[in-house]
Amino acid sequence: MSTSVLSPADLLAHWQGLRALSRRVIEAFPEDQLFTFSVGGMRPMGVLAAEMLGIAVPMVKEIVGGGAQEFSENKAASKADLLAQWDAATAELNEWFARIPAHRFGETVTLFGQYTGTVWSQLFYAIDNENHHRGQGYVYLRALGIEPPPFWERGEASALAS
Amino acid sequence: MSTSVLSPADLLAHWQGLRALSRRVIEAFPEDQLFTFSVGGMRPMGVLAAEMLGIAVPMVKEIVGGGAQEFSENKAASKADLLAQWDAATAELNEWFARIPAHRFGETVTLFGQYTGTVWSQLFYAIDNENHHRGQGYVYLRALGIEPPPFWERGEASALAS
Numbered sequence: 001m002s003t004s005v006l007s008p009a010d011l012l013a014h015w016q017g018l019r020a021l022s023r024r025v026i027e028a029f030p031e032d033q034l035f036t037f038s039v040g041g042m043r044p045m046g047v048l049a050a051e052m053l054g055i056a057v058p059m060v061k062e063i064v065g066g067g068a069q070e071f072s073e074n075k076a077a078s079k080a081d082l083l084a085q086w087d088a089a090t091a092e093l094n095e096w097f098a099r100i101p102a103h104r105f106g107e108t109v110t111l112f113g114q115y116t117g118t119v120w121s122q123l124f125y126a127i128d129n130e131n132h133h134r135g136q137g138y139v140y141l142r143a144l145g146i147e148p149p150p151f152w153e154r155g156e157a158s159a160l161a162s
Numbered sequence: 163m164s165t166s167v168l169s170p171a172d173l174l175a176h177w178q179g180l181r182a183l184s185r186r187v188i189e190a191f192p193e194d195q196l197f198t199f200s201v202g203g204m205r206p207m208g209v210l211a212a213e214m215l216g217i218a219v220p221m222v223k224e225i226v227g228g229g230a231q232e233f234s235e236n237k238a239a240s241k242a243d244l245l246a247q248w249d250a251a252t253a254e255l256n257e258w259f260a261r262i263p264a265h266r267f268g269e270t271v272t273l274f275g276q277y278t279g280t281v282w283s284q285l286f287y288a289i290d291n292e293n294h295h296r297g298q299g300y301v302y303l304r305a306l307g308i309e310p311p312p313f314w315e316r317g318e319a320s321a322l323a324s
Contacts, residue, residue, distance in 0.1 A: 004166035005173050005267045006282040039201055040304025105167045120168040131290050135297030142202025
């Protein structure tokens with residue numbers, strides 16, 4: 001790669017901005033709908049968010065060399081528990097992502113024992129997948145008559161600000 | 163930016179892989195539901211796809227210097243028309259994206275007369291937005307009892323292969 005689209009720090013900041021949006025979507029769900037409501041037999045938002053948690057930090061840890069991670073959807077017992085897990089992952093992601101050596105983004109790796117691709121493509125998969133499922137959460141919110149947070153609104157997770 | 167996450171060619175290939183998936187989602191809709199069916203009062207998939215078309219090529223053209231583009235959602239009269247517009251945009255995107263000088267990805271630009279950010283972040287917005295809305299299309303398909311294409315399946319748009 002002779003030219004640069006963005007730096008590792010840019011990519012991390014972009015992802016964390018999107019993760020802050022995902023957090024706001026989780027927050028927008030009423031407690032009693034977060035783990036139960038869905039459309040068309042799909043997984044509820046709380047389960048989709050658990051999948052996001054099961055990918056992000058474990059993926060980056062394995063890239064850094066923390067050994068093979070087994071993919072598992074985190075379990076959350078409540079909305080508060082899920083948000084606490086989310087905030088813990090936000091801090092862990094900052095810590096572990098910064099430990100990816102810059103020269104490794106183009107390196108091909110196998111993660112979770114089965115997915116092979118370049119480091120950047122693995123990270124993009126995680127981000128694309130989060131956008132995909134968060135978008136589904138928007139439909140659930142609309143179907144519940146709840147206005148979702150604006151898609152273009154990013155920035156810091158609200159946990160520390162509120 | 164001293165380090166590189168991925169090259170411009172990598173980013174284009176990644177986007178086109180996702181666009182091929184979007185095309186398969188459009189294809190999966192019955193003609194009579196593509197522009198009418200929705201959940202929770204949201205826009206139908208055909209209208210979301212028109213938004214994607216209204217962003218991708220016009221954005222890249224404006225980045226390259228084709229002058230200010232006005233954002234407008236393309237109109238499509240039918241599924242066949244929408245798919246033909248999609249395929250035309252696939253070719254145009256390849257042509258125009260290749261004309262973005264490598265040093266410009268970190269440059270700040272204002273597009274569509276109002277959105278200011280680095281070139282890379284503008285492109286990522288377009289890709290994130292496409293993932294967001296395509297994910298909504300998955301909910302519509304499931305609500306219609308139709309199995310959507312696998313999210314992890316990418317590759318070339320099927321137009322040329324089929």
